[in-house]
Amino acid sequence: MKFTEDHEWLLKEDDHVIVGITEHAAEALGDLVFVELPDVGTSVSKGDEIVVIESVKAASDITAPLDGEIIEVNEQLTEKPELVNDDPLGAAWFFKMKLTDPSEIDNLMDEDAYKELIG
Amino acid sequence: MAEIIQTALYELHISLGAKMVPFAGYEMPVQYTTGVMKEHIHTRNKVGLFDVSHMGQIIIRPKNGNLSDIAASLEKLIPIDIIDLPKYQQRYGFFTNNHGGIIDDLMVSNQGDHLFLVVNAGCKKTDIEHLRENLGENCKLEVLENRSLIALQGPKAEKVLSEFSNQIINMNFMDTLKIQLQGFEVWISRSGYTGEDGFEISIPNENVNEFTEHLLNNEDVLPIGLGARDSLRLEAGLCLYGHDIDQNSSPTEAGLNWAISKKRRNNGIRCGNFLGSKRILNEISNGADIKRVGIVPTGRAPMREGVKLFKDSNDTRPIGRVTSGGFGPTVEKAISMGYLETSYTKVNTKIFAEIRGKRMEAVVTSLPFTKLNFKRSN
Numbered sequence: 001m002k003f004t005e006d007h008e009w010l011l012k013e014d015d016h017v018i019v020g021i022t023e024h025a026a027e028a029l030g031d032l033v034f035v036e037l038p039d040v041g042t043s044v045s046k047g048d049e050i051v052v053i054e055s056v057k058a059a060s061d062i063t064a065p066l067d068g069e070i071i072e073v074n075e076q077l078t079e080k081p082e083l084v085n086d087d088p089l090g091a092a093w094f095f096k097m098k099l100t101d102p103s104e105i106d107n108l109m110d111e112d113a114y115k116e117l118i119g
Numbered sequence: 120m121a122e123i124i125q126t127a128l129y130e131l132h133i134s135l136g137a138k139m140v141p142f143a144g145y146e147m148p149v150q151y152t153t154g155v156m157k158e159h160i161h162t163r164n165k166v167g168l169f170d171v172s173h174m175g176q177i178i179i180r181p182k183n184g185n186l187s188d189i190a191a192s193l194e195k196l197i198p199i200d201i202i203d204l205p206k207y208q209q210r211y212g213f214f215t216n217n218h219g220g221i222i223d224d225l226m227v228s229n230q231g232d233h234l235f236l237v238v239n240a241g242c243k244k245t246d247i248e249h250l251r252e253n254l255g256e257n258c259k260l261e262v263l264e265n266r267s268l269i270a271l272q273g274p275k276a277e278k279v280l281s282e283f284s285n286q287i288i289n290m291n292f293m294d295t296l297k298i299q300l301q302g303f304e305v306w307i308s309r310s311g312y313t314g315e316d317g318f319e320i321s322i323p324n325e326n327v328n329e330f331t332e333h334l335l336n337n338e339d340v341l342p343i344g345l346g347a348r349d350s351l352r353l354e355a356g357l358c359l360y361g362h363d364i365d366q367n368s369s370p371t372e373a374g375l376n377w378a379i380s381k382k383r384r385n386n387g388i389r390c391g392n393f394l395g396s397k398r399i400l401n402e403i404s405n406g407a408d409i410k411r412v413g414i415v416p417t418g419r420a421p422m423r424e425g426v427k428l429f430k431d432s433n434d435t436r437p438i439g440r441v442t443s444g445g446f447g448p449t450v451e452k453a454i455s456m457g458y459l460e461t462s463y464t465k466v467n468t469k470i471f472a473e474i475r476g477k478r479m480e481a482v483v484t485s486l487p488f489t490k491l492n493f494k495r496s497n
Contacts, residue, residue, distance in 0.1 A: 030346070031156035033446035034419050034453070052475065054421050056155040056346060056446055078419070082156075 001089075002105055003114035004065045009089065010105055016071055016098045017105060021062060024118045026088040030055040032081040037073040037095065044068060044097070051094055053084070065108070067100040126172035127267045127324040128331060135335075135342050142345060143240035145173040150344035158347035159448040162313055163489075166273035167343035167351075168334055171312075174268055175243035176321055177236040178261040179254070189234060189258045196253055197227065198370070198393045200380035204229045209293045209308050211378050213370065214249060219398030220366040221373070222249060224358065226319075228295045228308060235295075235306070237268070237319070239360045266306075267327035272317030272351075274492065275339045280307075280318055282337075287318070292493040305330070312348065314355025314491045353454060354447045356413060356486030362424060363411060363442045363456055369395070371402035372458065374411045374486070379403065410464045413484040414441065414455040414472075420479055421445050421453040422472045428459060429471045432478040438463050441472065450488050459483065 002010045007025035011018045026032075034054035044050055044064035051062035073095045077083060083092040099105065109117065124145045132139065137148035148170065150158060161167060181189045190201040199212040209228035213221045223242035228235045238246045243262075250260055271280055280287050284298045287307060295308040306321040322330050334340050349359070358364045364373045382389050385400050393399075416422050421444055428439040444455030463470060468483040 030150065031154055034421055036420065052420075054446075056350065056448075057149075059421075059423065081419075085154075 001111060002108035003111065003117075004108055005117065006063055006065070007118075008062065008065050010065055010108065012105065013096070015102075016096050018093045018096050019065060020093040021084065021088055022114070022118075023088050026085050026092075029053065029060065029084075030057050032084045034059075035077040035081045035084070035094075037075070037078065038070050040070055040073060042070045044070060053081070062094060064097070066097075066104050068097040069100075070095050071098050072096040124173075126170055127327050128170045128172065128269075131328055131331060132170065132342070137342070137344060140345070143173055145240060147173060148342070148344040150346045151342050153341055155344070155346035155350065156448045158341065158343045159350050161341050162273045162315060162343055162347060162351055163449050164274070165339040165341070166271060166275045166279050166317075166337070167313070167347070168331065168340050169270040169272065169343050169348055170267070170331075171270050171319070172267040172327075173240035175236070175238040175240065175246065176263040176266055176268060177238065177247070177250070178230075178233050178263065179236065179250070180233040180259040180261070182257050182259055184232075186229070186232065186234070189254070190229075192254045192258055193227070193234065194383070194389065195393050196249065197225075198379045198383045198396070198399060199227075200382045200389075201227060201229075201234070202389070203382070206231050207295045209295050209310060213364075213375070213378070214246060215370070215393060215395040215399060216366060217394050218367075219369045219395030219402070221360075221364045221368055221370065222246065222366065224360055224364065224375075226308065226310065230295070230297075241361055263321075265324055266321050267324050268319060268321050269327070269331060269334075270311050270313075270317060270319045271334065271340070272311045272313040272315045272343075274316060276315070276317040277494070279334060279337050279340055280320075290494075291496040292316075300326075300330075302326075309494060312355075312357060313351040314357070314487060314489055315351075316492050316494045349443075350445055350448060353443050353445060353456065354449055354487065354489040355491060356456065356488060358411075358456075359443055368411075368458075369402055369407060370399055371407040372409050372411060376403055406461060408461060409439065409458045410461050411442070411456060411458055411486075412464050413486040413488060414444070414457055414470070414481050415484050415488075416453045416455070416472070417480040417482065419453060420474055422455045422457075422474060422479070422481060426455075426457075426472045426474060428457060428481075429473065429478065430463060432471050432480075438470070447488055454488050455481070456486065
């Protein structure tokens, strides 16, 4: 598993990656009440705001971790946003994307580096 | 910038795992380890304990000993019936300004030889200046810095508090009572800000920790932060000053005519004679151009404060705005309150909100969103 400074995790699966948010992020956001996912087939660039999430406290975004194309979204989250608080590293993945340059994932943080980042 | 103030319960909040945030000049718990959603639901089902010591507690005494004289002075600032407020009863009211807007909303009770006011933290300074400027020579103002205020809210609040004194069982909504505990006095009112039955309790600072810890020892009681306090009051359709009401909003616009006593309205025995009475009395008779309503989004996206409202999915002219909005854990959906031009305020009117550049459908509803569970006398 790899991590971004925006508290996303990426997991390689076949020819694509699965993306979600970390436990640290889910806890900081508080109870989630709304998730809006991107359309499958959308081409995204690193940093694009592609998911809207709202907690009891406020609205925020999840950005594309790298360049690529959205190939699948976790529709379950639209009906059950609370899943993000219950299982952020598992059942509550947000989307799967095919990376434009699959090697870019190697430049992201590993778990130790991420742990250091969040202290 | 003024220094941030900690309440007498600060250390206790920290020990309970609270996330502290600055609020109206105070460092307050926004949530505990339980989390906003569960804290909200716990309050509706059992009992929530809130530190509301940031709120202002003010005593007004008559120098000449005649309470009705200061009640008459205060009636010039608050358009409710204070002169005939029965002893040990509390009423909701608001300070109005010259333009018929609201300076702050508050609770006032008759304590026999004085009046007791509880005002919003964020307005405390303005309120005190307003009182000092406008009350007559006969009124002696005491701002209580030596007392804390906690709220105990929820269906089991009566049972929990009755362990301290059986007398509280006989209180109805908006009754007040002073009880003597070991070496100190607590001032109780049966009221709150959640839509549930409950109590607000004023306790000397030096005794508040022991008293609060004792309450928290009861397994039905959990500490609740400002986050859940906000969603609870939103579901209950209660206004938050600075958001749903402010210096520009009038009581009629805000749907608060019910608070203005008949005696102070046109044809009442003490009609008018308060700040902004011209606009306020006119609007009570003829209505206002805009009105506060409940708004339920058709989809799941919360419509939060500041979101603009439109009559359809294309029109560019806003017909209103959201003043409070979020998720209601008890009603299990997104809910909002806001102002709309009066012609769009009929219940079930379809409106549109603009969120992140998209028009989203919503429906106008009546308030509150949840049933109010106050203990009324029959």
